[in-house]
Amino acid sequence: MDRSGSKAGQVQKGPTETPVEVEPVLEPAQVQRPAVSTGWRIALFLWVTAFGFLAAYELLWTLFKLLKIR
Secondary structure, eight states: OOOOOOOTTTOOOOOOOOOOOOOOOOOOOOOOOOOHHHHHHHHHHHHHHHHHHHHHHHHHHHHHHHHTTO
C-alpha cells in the first residue's frame, strides 16, 4: 500500500461529517436549604466546643492516672 505523503503547505481534510446538534443539558433547579439562624450557629459552636474540652479533659485525666503523674 503506497500512499503519497502530504506536501508542505497543503491541508488534508478528513472525511466530512455532518454536525450533530446536541440539546443543551438543563441543570435541575438548585434546591435552596433554609438558612440557619445565627443563634443556632452560636449554640452549636458552644456545644461542640464544650464537648471537645470535656473529651480532652477525660483523655488527659485517664492518661495521668495511668502514668501515675498526679
